[in-house]
Amino acid sequence: MSDLIGYLVTGLGIGAGFALVASGLVAIYRVTRVVNFAQGAFAVLAAMLAASLLGAGVPHGLAELGGVTLGALTGLIVGAVAIGRPGTSPGTSLIVTLGLGVLAYAVEILIWGDQPRSYPGVPGVADLAGARLQAHYLLIIAVTVPVFALMAWFFTRTDLGRALSACASNRYAAQVVGIDVRRMGLLAFTIGGALGGLAGVLTTPVQQVTFDSDVALIVNGFAAAVLGGLTRPVIALAGGLLLGVAQTLAAGYGGGAYQVEVALVLMLTVMIVQAARTGPVVETAR
Amino acid sequence: MKRWIPAGLLLAVLTLLPPLLPERHLATFVLLALAATVTVGVSLLMGYAGQVSLGQASFYAIGAYAAGLLAVHGVPPLLGLLAAPVIAAVAATLLGAPLLRLRGHHLAFATLAVQLILLSLLAQADWAGGAIGLQGIPRFSIGGFELREDLGYAYAAGFVLMIAVLIARNVIESRAGRGMRAAATSETAAAASGVAIGRYRLAVFALSAAFAGLAGGVYAFYLGYLAPGSFPVLLSIEFVVMAVVGGLGTIAGPLVGATVVVLLVQVLNTLGTQPGMPGYAPAVLSYAVYAVVLIICVLYLPRGLVPAIRTASTRLTGTRRPPTHPAALPPLTQP
Numbered sequence: 186m187s188d189l190i191g192y193l194v195t196g197l198g199i200g201a202g203f204a205l206v207a208s209g210l211v212a213i214y215r216v217t218r219v220v221n222f223a224q225g226a227f228a229v230l231a232a233m234l235a236a237s238l239l240g241a242g243v244p245h246g247l248a249e250l251g252g253v254t255l256g257a258l259t260g261l262i263v264g265a266v267a268i269g270r271p272g273t274s275p276g277t278s279l280i281v282t283l284g285l286g287v288l289a290y291a292v293e294i295l296i297w298g299d300q301p302r303s304y305p306g307v308p309g310v311a312d313l314a315g316a317r318l319q320a321h322y323l324l325i326i327a328v329t330v331p332v333f334a335l336m337a338w339f340f341t342r343t344d345l346g347r348a349l350s351a352c353a354s355n356r357y358a359a360q361v362v363g364i365d366v367r368r369m370g371l372l373a374f375t376i377g378g379a380l381g382g383l384a385g386v387l388t389t390p391v392q393q394v395t396f397d398s399d400v401a402l403i404v405n406g407f408a409a410a411v412l413g414g415l416t417r418p419v420i421a422l423a424g425g426l427l428l429g430v431a432q433t434l435a436a437g438y439g440g441g442a443y444q445v446e447v448a449l450v451l452m453l454t455v456m457i458v459q460a461a462r463t464g465p466v467v468e469t470a471r
Numbered sequence: 472m473k474r475w476i477p478a479g480l481l482l483a484v485l486t487l488l489p490p491l492l493p494e495r496h497l498a499t500f501v502l503l504a505l506a507a508t509v510t511v512g513v514s515l516l517m518g519y520a521g522q523v524s525l526g527q528a529s530f531y532a533i534g535a536y537a538a539g540l541l542a543v544h545g546v547p548p549l550l551g552l553l554a555a556p557v558i559a560a561v562a563a564t565l566l567g568a569p570l571l572r573l574r575g576h577h578l579a580f581a582t583l584a585v586q587l588i589l590l591s592l593l594a595q596a597d598w599a600g601g602a603i604g605l606q607g608i609p610r611f612s613i614g615g616f617e618l619r620e621d622l623g624y625a626y627a628a629g630f631v632l633m634i635a636v637l638i639a640r641n642v643i644e645s646r647a648g649r650g651m652r653a654a655a656t657s658e659t660a661a662a663a664s665g666v667a668i669g670r671y672r673l674a675v676f677a678l679s680a681a682f683a684g685l686a687g688g689v690y691a692f693y694l695g696y697l698a699p700g701s702f703p704v705l706l707s708i709e710f711v712v713m714a715v716v717g718g719l720g721t722i723a724g725p726l727v728g729a730t731v732v733v734l735l736v737q738v739l740n741t742l743g744t745q746p747g748m749p750g751y752a753p754a755v756l757s758y759a760v761y762a763v764v765l766i767i768c769v770l771y772l773p774r775g776l777v778p779a780i781r782t783a784s785t786r787l788t789g790t791r792r793p794p795t796h797p798a799a800l801p802p803l804t805q806p
Contacts, residue, residue, distance in 0.1 A: 220576040266766065281765075281766050284769070285762065285766065286762075287705070287708065287758050287761050288766070290758040291754075291755045291759040294758070295755050298751065299754070400583075400587070401587075404580065446591060449587060450588070452584060453569075453584055456580075457569050457570070457572055457573065460572040
């Protein structure tokens with residue numbers, strides 16, 4: 186019983202990281218229709234910078250903030266390259282973000298080398314209904330929940346958030362009422378960068394980060410986001426938590442060998458079932 | 472008659488070039504020819520069937536492991552090599568039946584997921600050497616004649632490439648190929664004209680996997696050693712880069728794309744391993760090259776090098792060529 190609670194909380198902590206990456210993907214996809222392949226790179230860059238800052242004696246909190254800021258800045262740059270040229274189709278933009286994700290490898294190795302990095306998070310062990318687990322997992326959950334609440338408030342209650350949502354539901358109508366769709370796209374990329382960066386700095390104390398950990402992050406994030414058709418952040422949150430729990434349960438009871446497979450097969454099944462529901466031949470009107 | 476000129480040119484390069492190359496460049500030639508073979512399949516898949524696969528290295532790995540495992544267990548190498556494309560195609564058919572319901576970025580991520588699953592399974596499969604890898608694959612031999620020298624493998628790789636190019640060309644010019652091209656432009660219209668889209672998409676997926684599997688088979692005998700780490704996700708992305716850079720929807724495209732990218736990376740590798748360069752230089756340079764070449768190409772030469780050169784030469788000489796298939800990047804959006 187106490188094992189189960191331990192796995193559940195650990196899974197929720199890991200899943201919260203996936204959910205943050207997923208919500209970044211959703212923020213960008215909703216506004217620009219681009220699936221951002223560089224989303225995992227934001228997390229890696231932010232975590233690497235935070236590790237360096239902490240190593241240089243910058244206090245906790247400030248170092249992590251620096252990481253998230255770098256994530257947001259990188260998001261802005263990726264957005265500028267990916268959707269900056271007028272007439273770039275979402276398909277082309279996806280390939281561009283794929284390229285930028287690979288370019289991030291070069292930058293990361295150049296600055297931080299190719300060895301795994303980590304830094305200490307919240308110290309100590311928490312005791313939860315008889316289960317002992319790293320206290321840091323509780324911090325991850327405690328930060329993620331308010332962030333999602335803040336996002337919900339931002340997208341539905343502020344003018345800027347409503348403008349972003351307008352681009353999401355109808356680009357043409359948004360343009361007609363005077364919303365600069367391209368600037369909103371860049372803003373979405375910046376938000377996505379910050380969310381990815383937050384995922385990176387939060388999860389690094391419990392999971393080491395290397396220059397190529399972005400592949401696992403982006404695949405898990407996409408798996409979480411795809412549950413909600415890439416457009417619904419709340420379902421992305423649920424999806425991320427579900428994936429995290431499924432993986433830790435598989436690792437805990439299955440001996441740790443097949444946790445990657447569990448998550449990926451889950452994602453493939455969801456996508457195939459969704460596709461079967463909408464029918465095999467569906468095409469965008471062009 | 473005229474349509475045989477490019478094929479003859481390719482044959483001439485593949486037969487005459489290897490003996491002229493110094494020993495240390497033969498390895499590059501072998502890997503280039505194998506990469507080009509896989510890329511011909513990727514170009515068919517992306518340019519003609521309009522689907523992006525970010526997991527093509529899976530089929531390269533499946534072919535390599537199939538040939539390697541058969542050979543290790545005493546099956547004659549020739550049989551192992553012939554089995555490699557068949558096993559890869561069967562795997563692609565089994566995977567493709569459910570996966571090809573997906574479109575655009577969903578399919579891209581699904582193929583990526585399949586590759587991650589395969590890599591994880593291979594790393595845990597003790598019968599395939601696990602994470603350490605499959606060792607002791609014998610050299611390729613036919614009837615007692617053993618292929619030892621790199622030169623022999625250069626010819627083998629060239630032969631495999633030639634086969635892939637000829638098959639691809641015949642498929643494109645066939646009735647099925649026209650159906651495929653129609654489906655890449657508009658699935659609804661093609662389906663309305665009686666093209667069996669599902670079957671064609673699956674067939675192209677299997678064919679491109681067979682090319683990758685065949686190249687993988689040669690790779691297994693050439694290296695004599697396979698590990699899951701030899702087939703990273705980045706390798707799949709490299710194949711896409713080569714196909715996009717050369718130009719989708721042409722046969723010359725993948726050949727030019729693979730040549731440009733492999734040679735560029737080779738030059739930078741040589742530069743990166745010069746004395747005085749830091750140890751990480753080769754990796755950094757090659758990542759940067761893949762990324763920058765891909766981004767510039769997609770943004771400024773969306774149809775790739777070959778169509779761009781054709782357009783330029785048409786302008787210069789004033790001769791008209793028949794228009795090629797207008798495949799830029801396939802549509803990735805879903806409604």
